[in-house]
Amino acid sequence: MSRGKSVRAVALLASASLAVLALTAATGSARTEQRSSAFKVAWIYVGPHNDHGWSQAHDQGRLYVQKQLGSKVQTTFKENVAVGPQLQQTVASLVRDGYKLIFGTSYGYFDTKLAAKYPQVLFEQATGTQTAKNLSEYFGAAEDTVYLSGMAAGAATKKGTLGYVVAYPIPEVIRHANAFALGAQLMHPGAKVKLVWTNSWFDPSKEKHAAESLFSSGADVLGQNVDSPATGEFAQSKHVPWVGYDSNAKKFAPTSWLTASVYHWGPYYVRRVKAAMNGTWKSGFYYGTIKDGFTGLAPYGPKVSKATKAAIAKKMQAIKTGKFYEFAGPLYDQKGKLRVPKGKRLNVQQLYAMNWLVRGVIGSPKG
Amino acid sequence: MNHSLAVVVIASGVAYGTPLLYAALGELLTERSGVLNLGVEGMMLIGAVMGFWTVQRVHAGSGAILVVAIGVAALAGALTAAIHAFLVITLRASQIVSGLALTIFAGAAGLSSYLGNDFNLGDNPARHQFHAVFPASVQRWPIVGPIVFGQNVLVYVSWACVVAVWLYLTRTRPGLNVRAVGDSPAAADAMGIDVAAYRYAHTLVGGAFAGVAGATFTLAITPQWVDGITGGAGWIAIALVIFAFWRPELCLVGAYFFGALQALSPELQARGIHIGPTELWANSLPYLMTIVVLVLVSASSTRRWLGAPAALGLPYVREER
Incomplete structure (x- = not known):
């Protein structure tokens, strides 16, 4: 029996050290050399x-x-x-x-x-x-640049139904969804934007699910406010135009890529x-802001026409000079209620508390 | 009709259920031999990263490279399982501790993530991936088009695997021996069956299945590599084996059911149907149902009837019997 016990002790030790090894490796971090004065x-x-x-x-x-x-x-x-x-x-x-x-x-x-x-x-x-x-x-x-990317999406839709994959129902994402819809509606009056919430910032499998669902329920252009390029890969496989978010992810969807709102x-x-x-x-x-060089648009893909590029450039200039603001009234919510009267603008505090979706967005602001 | 909720959800359930099915078939074989391996998630992630590495780095024709990639993923999963096998069969360590350690060691933020980052696999989409086998015209057939003919070859191979595992366990001599080893290793030993050899073989085969399951993610479902791409599917697969009463044919049903549940939430949202927090119950239902089965299993009278291997999780020591 003593042999059995010692063998078991060795086993326990082995599995414990395996776990410790794993835990030390578990926190991923960059490899940087030690410089004490830095x-x-x-x-x-x-x-x-x-x-x-x-x-x-x-x-x-x-x-x-x-x-x-x-x-x-x-x-x-x-x-x-x-x-x-x-x-x-x-x-x-x-x-x-x-x-x-x-x-x-x-x-x-x-x-x-x-x-x-x-x-x-x-x-x-x-x-x-x-x-x-x-x-x-x-x-x-980013609401400014998401609006501009929404213009590219609006110009690309034929049926007037767009899909937008969204992470969490928080004001940041809600105002981006609204900006995207308003931009799309400028280029395609009456355009509808369907939302699917993934309840995760980064989950390729869920994001692909969401993209599939939006496509099968009639969206002919996809956009996203989540972090992986899974939506883009799906869009590419169905030859559907796609607007990304945060980074230039064109290589994941070479022909479907339109553009994306990016931060510098x-x-x-x-x-x-x-x-x-x-x-x-x-x-x-x-x-x-765009003026500060903090936000901007990623390079365009092959599907964006010259006319669309010109329209976006003009709008970008108007935003820079302050002549245009996408969250200026009149703005109506999903039920047609007037939320921002003519002549009023939403300020940053109001943007940070936004909990309603603009007219033409299909989905719940509660997720 | 092919865009109706039911057809889309079922078709999606088959596609997303396939990695669950592979992983569950593997775990089923392992558990039938009396070994519980909680390292499924870790083995899947190793398979996912090595399968993806193969298509990115090895140059060959698309068909050949995908076959090789699946082989590499299976091998990588089996090698990972070998750690568990050595610890619990040879050294008779606690199967639960060893399995959990394996998932932590090999899984997200562990070895698989080290390998993926070291090879820079996250930088590019897959160079080759599994596509639907049948032509688009066939995929448009009503109902069966998207559900049956809209799938990739990994789905069809998984069906063959279900039949093979079922035949193996019920109609072959080694299959019957495995069940003996899992139910009563002492009796099997007395019959002259090499308990350790059977357990090793089935733990390794289980790992190979898990490796293929992981590669299903990186080569078919979301053809890219990111850290932790399986997203907990390994745990659902373990639950699935219990939920399926350790039977391969029920694994198939359960895998597709759990797969369809994941598709339900986005589908309802995209159609503008809101029935409470779908995300919450769709994600928790597999676990809730498993808890119910576990309660049933914990009673010894129902345990036999449900088919749980009697010696599951127990190390076999000849001189102690």
């Missing part, structure tokens, strides 16, 4: 760093910082981090490793409580609303890292 900056992503969407755009911003500031900074990232205990642990370990500035790139990551817990660390959160002495918020007015995070990150390094960093609420 200023340490970290990024936290909700999906994989190479998702061809949201997180990848942030990671390109991180690489831009590393390139611009060279050996003066040391950057790293943590990927696939869920809101909750995992986020708390990730932040704790980054602080322990000496990271002085942490960019959290998903809604709900940081709050004033977390900022108060680590007063010596600077936090910046994309898409959120809470600020504190050491917690800044930053995002871009890099220059903002460089400014903020520099400020943190020389002590001029101040908490704030940054909302970048």
Whole structure:
């Protein structure tokens, strides 16, 4: 029996060490060399760093910082981090490793409580609303560029029914869906936009399901406010035009690709890292625009006509100069109720609280 | 008619149920030999990444390369299962601990993600993928067009596998031996059956099936590689084996049922039908139903009747009997 016991002890040890090995490998992080004097900056992503969407755009911003500031900074990232205990642990370990500035790139990551817990660390959160002495918020007015990408989609539809794959029913996604629909309706009056919620930022299988459902229920153009290119791959297989989001994902759908609203995070990150390094960093609420070069459109695909490109360029100019704003009244909701009267405009606070869908959107703002 | 809710959901259920079916058939064979392997998700992800690596990096004709990729995925899954087999059969470690460790070690954010990132597999869509076998005109036939003829070859092969596993377990000498090993290893041992050899073989074959299941994701359903692409399908497959009372033919029904459930939520939304939080119940139903079956299984009287292998999860030690 003693042999049996020792064998079992060895087995237990073996499986335990396997688990430990796995757990140490589990937190994916960038390989960066140790430079003790360099200023340490970290990024936290909700999906994989190479998702061809949201997180990848942030990671390109991180690489831009590393390139611009060279050996003066040391950057790293943590990927696939869920809101909750995992986020708390990730932040704790980054602080322990000496990271002085942490960019959290998903809604709900940081709050004033977390900022108060680590007063010596600077936090910046994309898409959120809470600020504190050491917690800044930053995002871009993507509703403008999503509107422009919606114009490309509206010009491409024949039946006037578009499908839009959406993540969570939160104001950010709702205002993007509204902007997309308004842009499409400009080019195709009366166009309908159907929504399917996936309840996930990144889930290729669910996103493909959503795209299939939208297609089979009559949509002849697809768009998305989720992070993977699964919708685009499906669109390509059905020869249906597709508008992406966050990154240039044309290679996943070479002929279906129209364009996408994109963010240029890099220059903002460089400014903020520099400020943190020389002590001029101040908490704030940054909302970048096309004019700032913060938001823009990805290169067009082959299906976008010259006339459409010209119309979009003209509109982009009008948005830049402030002559046009997509959320200016009159705007009606799904039931035909007047939400924004003529002559009124929605401000950023109202955009951040948007919980209604514009006329012509089919779907529930509750998910 | 082919765009009606029922036809679309069933067709989608068959397509998305296929990886569940492969993984469940593999786990069924493993469990029938008395070994519980909770590492299905990890083995699937290893199969997914290695199958995808093959089509991206090995140059050959489309048909040949896909066959090779499935072979590589099966081999990778079997090798991963070999870790579990060694730990629980030779070293007699706890099957639950070892299986969980395998999923953590090989799964999302583990070895599979290391391999995928190291090979830069996330950068490009699949160079080759499985397409529907039949011509478009046949796929347009009413009802059977999308459901039966709109599928790729992996679906048809999975049907052959169901028949093969069923015949194997009920009509062949080794199949009967496996069931003996899973129900009463001591009796099987006394009959001269090599218990360890049978358990090794079926754990490895189970891993190979899981590897193919993973490759079904990266080569057919969403032809790309991302970390954690199976999205928990391995756990549903384990639940499915219990739900199917350890029978291959019921695995098929259950896989398509669970697959269709996943398609239901987006389909209802796209059609503007709102009946409460569909996402919530569609995603939790497989697990809820499994809990019900587990409750049934936990009572020893119903356990025999449902077909649970009596020695499931127990290491076999000859001198202790």
